[in-house]
Amino acid sequence: MSIAQQISTIQSQLKSSSAKLIAVTKTRSIEELKATYDAGILDFGENRVQEMVDKQSQLPNDIRWHQIGHLQTNKVKYIAPFVHLIHSVDSFRLLKEIDAQGKKVGRIIPCLFQMYIAQEESKFGLDENELLSILSSPEFAELQHIRIIGLMGMASFTENEAQVAREFNSLRELFIELQSKEIGYATGLVEWKELSMGMSGDFLLAAQLGSTMVRVGSAIYGARS
Numbered sequence: 256m257s258i259a260q261q262i263s264t265i266q267s268q269l270k271s272s273s274a275k276l277i278a279v280t281k282t283r284s285i286e287e288l289k290a291t292y293d294a295g296i297l298d299f300g301e302n303r304v305q306e307m308v309d310k311q312s313q314l315p316n317d318i319r320w321h322q323i324g325h326l327q328t329n330k331v332k333y334i335a336p337f338v339h340l341i342h343s344v345d346s347f348r349l350l351k352e353i354d355a356q357g358k359k360v361g362r363i364i365p366c367l368f369q370m371y372i373a374q375e376e377s378k379f380g381l382d383e384n385e386l387l388s389i390l391s392s393p394e395f396a397e398l399q400h401i402r403i404i405g406l407m408g409m410a411s412f413t414e415n416e417a418q419v420a421r422e423f424n425s426l427r428e429l430f431i432e433l434q435s436k437e438i439g440y441a442t443g444l445v446e447w448k449e450l451s452m453g454m455s456g457d458f459l460l461a462a463q464l465g466s467t468m469v470r471v472g473s474a475i476y477g478a479r480s
């Protein structure tokens with residue numbers, strides 16, 4: 256199937272949910288990205304800063320670039336002028352650097368906190384205590400060039416659907432709990448509206464469990480080499 260056909264199949268599977276498709280274009284060629292754009296997709300996810308910057312300079316300006324992978328503090332400056340949403344904020348230090356770079360370019364940069372939900376070893380993501388400690392810190396309240404708009408999480412890489420569902424549910428429960436808390440609200444810095452969960456292997460389950468953004472690569476383009 257062509258890229259356009261794969262996208263249209265996935266879009267129809269998502270139709271009954273509120274999840275939006277982010278095409279994960281890391282490692283894919285400019286031609287593949289153009290075909291994606293021509294199929295009507297404007298949300299592109301990349302995980303390497305240099306690759307995102309290179310592609311952004313070659314493609315139409317109405318594409319919304321999502322940083323989905325671990326972001327090194329010293330690379331924030333390269334994407335700050337244009338990035339649409341950073342899904343992978345996994346430390347307060349990184350958030351402060353995004354704020355500093357947002358200030359330099361005169362932007363408020365939308366961000367999601369990446370939460371650690373999987374059973375397996377992973378280097379990245381916050382736990383609930385770390386998240387609450389950031390949100391309630393006085394330093395957080397002083398940030399002016401970021402906006403927190405939700406959470407991101409990656410489930411375990413397993414065939415065990417019950418486990419994946421448990422992990423997605425735990426993320427959604429935290430999301431709902433945050434929506435009912437005042438924490439961070441006073442400053443206008445926080446609006447819990449996006450829940451980024453679901454990849455090629457589990458996006459349908461994620462969509463059923465309340466995802467608002469699914470990040471899908473190989474189900475559109477085939478396996479990455």
Ligand SMILES: *Cc1c(COP(=O)(O)O)cnc(C)c1O
Pocket residue numbers: 279281302323324409453454455456470471472473474
């Ligand atoms: C690569 C990647 C994806 C997409 O993975 P697929 O299995 O190809 O859909 C989604 N989210 C993150 C954070 C990724 O790094």
